[in-house]
Amino acid sequence: MSQTSQTSEFPSAPDDDSVGDFCKKILKSRIFLGEFREKRLVEPLDCYRDVIIVSAQTESAIANDLDIVRSKLIDVHAGKGDVQWIGLTRNTGQSSKGLESVSVWTELDSFYTFGKYWFQIRTIRFRNNEILLKLKVLRSVDDVAPQQTVQELPFKWEDIDWPLVERLGRDLYTWAGHQARNLLTSLLSIRISTQQVISTVKMFIFFAITAVVSTFHAVRAIGEFAESTGVRYESSVHQQKRVSVQMESTAEVDQVSNGTEYSHSLQVKVQQSTELFRRAFRDYPPERIFLSFNGGKDCTVLLHMVIKFLEREGISVNRLPCWYFQPHDPFAEVEEFVIFCETYYGIEIKHVRGTIREALGKICNSSSDGEKFEACFMGSRRTDPYCSDLDYFQKTDAGWPDLMRISPLLDWTCNDVWEYLQKNHVPYCKLYDVGYTSLGGRENTTPNPNLRYVDPKTGEIKYYPAYCLRNDGMERAGRS
DSSP: OOOOOOGSOOOOOOOTTTTTHHHHHHTTTOOOEEEEEEEEEETTTTTTEEEEEEEETTSSHHHHHHHHHHHHHHHHHTTTTOSSSSEEEEEEEEEESSSSEEEEOOOOSSSSOEEEEEEEEEEEOOOEEEEEEEEEEEEOOOOOOOOOOOOOOOOOOOOOHHHHHHHHHHHHHHHHHHHHHHHHHHHSOOOOOOHHHHHHHHHHHHHHHHHHHHHHHHHHHHHHHHHHTTTTOOOOHHHOOOOTTTOOOOOOOHHHHOOOOOOHHHHHHHHHHHHHHHHHHHHOOOGGGGEEEEESSSHHHHHHHHHHHHHHHHHOOGOOOOOEESSSOHHHHHHHHHHHHHHTTTEEEEOOOOHHHHHHHHHTTTTTTSOOOOEEEEEOTSSSSEEEOOOSSOEEETSOOOOEOOOTTTTTTTTHHHHHHHHOOOOOOOOGGGTTSSSSOTTTTTTOOOGGEOOOOOOOOOOOOOOGGGGGGTTTTTTT
């Protein structure tokens, strides 16, 4: 149900200075039902926008207010020629001049399939050549009732009421003994026929089958509980057979060119990341972008994808600078892997030290032609610290070197990263094979305690490989 129209609360003729406040006041935080219908090219901008249809029949109040805002924006900016595109268009019916719907041309913050969603207007952005409404997708509108999410609760042995368990066990033992005595007394007091013997045998067979089935379900339940703690267990034999692919020179397989079969979720994310690369190299020449690298799994995926994209586009990989952000106490294994990547990909990886802000400042002033870098590829994901609200393209904060941060892997999960590395046989740092799940310096990084186990043969404490971790929330458990 649409919110009540708020047009009566606002000034009727905002001038150039107040039009922004007018639009935000009338629209900001409004919630409405809209249909994500298509992605279309905006020719004046030479880029695509997501088109959301707001029907005047089902959402009359917000549709009328959007139409009013559109008219005001046109009145203020049409004569100036300073804005090439206003992201609101009016749709009228074929047989009537009345308003049928309003199209909102926006950039959604993630990948969504076409369909109906509940949206909330976050803000209105006045760019150099475009006026854009930023929307937040609240939830989809589905004819099928959504499945309820079962909250996983941590299991603790000390929470069990052991006296109660003991009392129930004692009562069960007493009841079983009583039933057995009654059965034996009944058998001894009657004459047993062949039919009764057959019935008794059938009963015991039934109880045996019941016991087997119950045991099977109990074992499966235990397995599901173990899986919910975040660890996918593997046999020691399988672990011994698995070796790190860090130094293997296997043939590269790429999703776009060679048709690697990914899960549907990863397939969508790979395509989305590829479009972000295309947009980045359209907006900036390769010499004005650098790639941030720390030897970790996320940056390894990013490096591999960028290299493959440049090769497909016929761009020399040496045109894209790559910088290794070196901690003050690096792992020897990470240092070795960085050197290996230079040889493996045929690129130069420069080293820089200091805090992130200091390192970015050094990099921005170090380009070979004297021009400053304008953008940076980063392997950030939303589960990383301070990254949950990032956009794919986002400027650095005030007080930082002026850069456009580009995060093609922002919506990827841990499982997505490992699926990509394994299916494409991408070399990665061997620390991940001994329980490390997030790499920093030696002082603040240890193997993930959620992957720890005791070797049944030697009694030694060991760790499962990082790809066994299923829960993104536990990824940084080894970092302090």
